[in-house]
Amino acid sequence: MVYLLPQAVERAAARYPDREAVRISGQSLTYSQLMGRINRLAQVLIDQGVHRGDRVGIYLNKSLESAVALYGIMQAGAAYVPLDPFAPIARLRFVIQDCGIEHLITKETKLEQLSELLAQPSGVKCVIGVGAQPELPERCFTWDEIYSAPVDTPPGVGITEQDLAYILYTSGSTGDPKGIMHTHRSGLSFAEWGATTYGLTHEDRLSNHAPLHFDLSTFDFFAGALAGACTSIIPEALTKFPASLSKLMQDERISVWYSVPYALIQLLQRGNLASRDLSALRWVLFAGEVFPTKHLRELMAQLPQARFSNLYGPTETNVCTYYHVDQLPPDSDEPIPIGRICENDGGLVVNADNEPVPPGEVGELLITGGTVMHGYWGQPEKTERGFYRRKTDSLSEEIFYRTGDLVQLQADGNYKYLGRKDRQIKTRGYRVELDEIETALLSYELIEEAAVYPIPDGEGSNLIEAAVIPKQNVNLTSAELETHLAKRLPSYAIPAKIIITADFPRTSTGKINRRELQAQAAALAESH
Amino acid sequence: MDKQTILMDYVKKELMKGRSANISASDDLLSAGIIDSLGVLQMVAFIEERFGFQVPDEDVVYENFHSIQALANYLDKSS
Numbered sequence: 037m038v039y040l041l042p043q044a045v046e047r048a049a050a051r052y053p054d055r056e057a058v059r060i061s062g063q064s065l066t067y068s069q070l071m072g073r074i075n076r077l078a079q080v081l082i083d084q085g086v087h088r089g090d091r092v093g094i095y096l097n098k099s100l101e102s103a104v105a106l107y108g109i110m111q112a113g114a115a116y117v118p119l120d121p122f123a124p125i126a127r128l129r130f131v132i133q134d135c136g137i138e139h140l141i142t143k144e145t146k147l148e149q150l151s152e153l154l155a156q157p158s159g160v161k162c163v164i165g166v167g168a169q170p171e172l173p174e175r176c177f178t179w180d181e182i183y184s185a186p187v188d189t190p191p192g193v194g195i196t197e198q199d200l201a202y203i204l205y206t207s208g209s210t211g212d213p214k215g216i217m218h219t220h221r222s223g224l225s226f227a228e229w230g231a232t233t234y235g236l237t238h239e240d241r242l243s244n245h246a247p248l249h250f251d252l253s254t255f256d257f258f259a260g261a262l263a264g265a266c267t268s269i270i271p272e273a274l275t276k277f278p279a280s281l282s283k284l285m286q287d288e289r290i291s292v293w294y295s296v297p298y299a300l301i302q303l304l305q306r307g308n309l310a311s312r313d314l315s316a317l318r319w320v321l322f323a324g325e326v327f328p329t330k331h332l333r334e335l336m337a338q339l340p341q342a343r344f345s346n347l348y349g350p351t352e353t354n355v356c357t358y359y360h361v362d363q364l365p366p367d368s369d370e371p372i373p374i375g376r377i378c379e380n381d382g383g384l385v386v387n388a389d390n391e392p393v394p395p396g397e398v399g400e401l402l403i404t405g406g407t408v409m410h411g412y413w414g415q416p417e418k419t420e421r422g423f424y425r426r427k428t429d430s431l432s433e434e435i436f437y438r439t440g441d442l443v444q445l446q447a448d449g450n451y452k453y454l455g456r457k458d459r460q461i462k463t464r465g466y467r468v469e470l471d472e473i474e475t476a477l478l479s480y481e482l483i484e485e486a487a488v489y490p491i492p493d494g495e496g497s498n499l500i501e502a503a504v505i506p507k508q509n510v511n512l513t514s515a516e517l518e519t520h521l522a523k524r525l526p527s528y529a530i531p532a533k534i535i536i537t538a539d540f541p542r543t544s545t546g547k548i549n550r551r552e553l554q555a556q557a558a559a560l561a562e563s564h
Numbered sequence: 565m566d567k568q569t570i571l572m573d574y575v576k577k578e579l580m581k582g583r584s585a586n587i588s589a590s591d592d593l594l595s596a597g598i599i600d601s602l603g604v605l606q607m608v609a610f611i612e613e614r615f616g617f618q619v620p621d622e623d624v625v626y627e628n629f630h631s632i633q634a635l636a637n638y639l640d641k642s643s
Contacts, residue, residue, distance in 0.1 A: 276594060276629075
């Protein structure tokens with residue numbers, strides 16, 4: 037029985053011990069080798085004081101150890117917390133302290149940032165993946181030490197499917213990232229749905245394009261392991277080069293691709309797809325953002341051997357709706373729908389008073405079911421606000437997650453996505469809270485007021501722009517503000533343009549008119 | 565100015581946006597997170613404008629763009 041995520045690897049190791057489980061840059065691990073490494077890491081973690089429910093950080097560039105780390109942590113009964121390897125130090129320190137990480141898994145390549153990160157007290161007591169260093173805690177273990185541990189049997193920690201499995205941090209509107217908690221059950225619910233829906237088998241080769249801290253990666257690892265398939269981890273650097281990426285798709289014989297639309301549009305426009313042999317490709321899955329129909333049509337024409345599927349769901353729900361794109365109308369660029377609710381979830385569309393709306397009317401999409409998160413780490417009130425409870429009888433209730441997304445049920449049974457209720461946007465597939473960027477700008481003492489707004493990039497995504505008013509008699513440069521933001525925000529959340537101005541357009545009540553700022557910027561962009 | 569200096573200037577001023585202060589011509593721009601996918605596109609546009617050299621898509625690969633030095637070598641070979 038598989039009720040914990042690492043049991044998927046255990047089962048695959050029993051069935052397919054010598055088949056490859058993970059690959060990256062010409063290196064690979066079979067399921068049997070991966071299982072041995074997972075158990076050794078889990079045992080060391082337990083020996084070093086990791087208990088059921090503890091949070092263990094992963095601070096790694098993509099590598100074979102990414103797979104060993106995430107499963108090894110869960111095998112020890114703890115939850116893994118992937119840290120963005122490119123995030124500013126202050127943001128990493130926030131996450132480490134927010135969820136109380138005492139054990140951190142890393143590699144020598146991160147040593148420089150690690151020393152800076154741990155130079156100030158952080159709570160981290162044990163580092164795995166590097167040798168002893170003066171700046172680091174006393175307890176450090178190299179990967180060689182981990183892998184030479186004598187025991188390679190499962191440590192056997194008594195946890196249930198309700199235990200915490202992983203926490204993914206995303207942009208939060210108050211200025212600090214928030215931790216989305218998933219259990220073994222919610223992760224497995226999604227993985228089982230994915231493995232079934234896309235008919236994964238042990239002969240499949242899945243891409244892992246997304247970084248670990250991005251929820252798309254859970255499909256690549258969890259659904260892959262359930263099927264005994266091989267996951268081909270794509271090094272971060274290659275994801276920036278469409279021509280390198282299409283060659284990797286060919287050479288790795290990827291059969292199931294999963295990424296944000298942005299990566300696929302890049303592949304289409306600069307990847308020389310026509311020159312590659314992609315005959316192994318059978319599914320192209322995408323999520324995270326709207327895929328502009330005109331590009332999708334072109335991509336589907338380039339890859340007639342593959343089927344296409346649009347997956348939708350905030351990180352809080354893993355994935356909760358899907359739409360197989362088998363045909364696109366030749367004469368309309370109408371956005372594709374987000375489709376039907378996943379078989380193991382349930383949906384409800386409500387108005388502002390939480391009353392269900394009749395089919396066809398616009399409302400907020402609420403989701404219930406196994407894929408839904410446990411809550412936000414350390415934030416019971418925010419968690420409660422994120423859920424909607426409905427009594428089904430005197431004893432039971434249904435709990436729905438409020439997606440904050442406005443949808444409309446179409447006559448054909450598919451949901452259409454219409455936009456956000458709040459100020460959260462997507463930029464190149466990354467989820468960003470505009471208020472978080474404003475808060476970061478306002479923390480700069482020379483700024484009087486700040487406004488941040490999205491500018492549609494004409495490709496279905498957004499660029500971020502900011503306008504600021506400096507304090508009186510202060511000369512500000514956008515360069516110093518970028519430097520300030522770079523210390524607080526991930527690079528994708530830094531505005532493409534920061535305008536320094538004497539005043540903003542205002543509403544009649546004197547509030548900043550962000551809509552007007554946005555319209556001005558859009559008009560300016562169009563006139564160029 | 566030679567190509568390497570011009571490229572270094574561009575990377576520092578336009579792409580790094582205040583992240584890590586010191587880089588050398590041989591540093592890996594990708595692994596260090598100095599440039600992202602948008603940065604690669606900006607870099608190609610800059611090269612095309614500054615050196616009047618059209619970079620074919622098949623040349624926009626990791627091997628040619630991983631460091632300032634690699635990029636300068638590529639440009640010397642190709643333009």
